[in-house]
Amino acid sequence: MNAFLGAAVDGILYAAWLFNIAVGLTLIYGVMKILNMAHGTFYAIGAYLGATLLGLWFSSGLPSLGSLAMIPVAALVAGLAVGVAVERGVLRIFAGRDPVVLLLVTYALFLILEDGIKLIWGVDPYVVSEPMWLLGTVRIGPLVYPAYNLLTVAAAILVGVGLTWFLQFTSRGKILRAVIHDEEVSHAMGIPVSRWKLSAFVVGTGLAALGGALTAPTVSVVPAMGVEVIVMMFAVVVIGGLGSIPGTVVGALIVGLVRSAAVHYWPEVELFSIYAVMALVLAVRPKGLFSGVELRKI
Structure with missing residues (x-):
């Protein structure tokens, strides 16, 4: 029973982490129809920026608990700086091109940004583990977790709740849904x-960076860490259905x-096991569990 409880709790914690890093990919695809291969690098940039800000906070002798505020700050800075630069500087130029072209463009961005990370932060690992223990531990049955x-x-x-509320119950969310469903009529x-696409891309980038910043205190932040997660991101969104936030929740849990x-x-x-589950789901539902009806013009 202890092993089963441990597997269940670990699975939920891992699913929450997966959702944080994959939901931005879902949002970007839903609005812009781009399979963003560079999304893992946005996660890595958030982790590096988070580790840098946390390191500066602790080296300055400021109150330890306040360091947690650096995590959303890192996500905000990365989302605004990287998101705006990539969308305005690159993706806007290729807007309307074949999806395969856009896939290759984002893959090229992934390679460029990976080298950019090494130029800025070097190749040595960053370790900032202090925030992991600021809040103490919590006991779940016989198990103890930070x-x-x-x-x-x-x-x-x-x-998840915030994005769902925004899309379903606000006027701006309904405008964004209109852009998603029919760009021409919008x-x-x-x-x-174009402004809504930029906003969606910046938010998606910021969410990936938030996942990276949250991860920074739990691991050694090293080059190519974005490469390690991109497969898992795509597994989640493919299982759940591209562009579906509820699908991302279910995909992350699975x-x-x-x-x-x-x-x-x-x-x-x-x-x-991940590939096996993905293959099984796609054999039954080729477009994912929560794929919507796609409109096409004839």
Whole structure:
């Protein structure tokens, strides 16, 4: 029973982390129809920026608990700086091109940004583990976890509820949904589509950076850490259905629980288990569990 409880809790914590890093990818695809290969690098930039700001905070002798505020600050700075630069400087130029072209463009961005990270932060690992222990520990049955892990779960819940509320119950959210469903009609109605695309891309980038900043205190921040997560991101959004936030929630839970069960009971098939679940879901639902009806013009 202890092993089962451990697998379940680890799976939920991992699912919350996956949702945080993948929901921005879903948002960007839903609005811009771009499979953003550079999304893992946005996560890495958030982790590096978060580690840098946290390191500066602790080296300045400021109150330790206030360091947690550096996590959303890192996400905001990364979202605004990187998101605006990439969308305005690159993606706007290729707007309307074939999706395969856009996929290759974002892959090129991924390679460029990975080298940019090495130029700015070098190749040595950054370790800022102090925030992990600021909130103490929490006991779940016989198991003990750092209470910091609950921040990841809280962030996932706040982001998921916030995005759903915005899209479903606000006037601006309904405008964004109009842009998602029919860009041409939105133009005709006077909606500044390009501005909404920029906003969505910046938010999506910021969410990836938030996931990275939240992760920074729990791992060594090293080059190519964005490469390690991009497969998991795509597994989540493909299983759930591209462009679907509820699908991202379900996809993250499936991947998180399956991976955790594999780690606890059959470690040799950990990575294979993710591909097996993805293949099984796509065999039954080729466009994902929550894929919507796609409109096409004839």
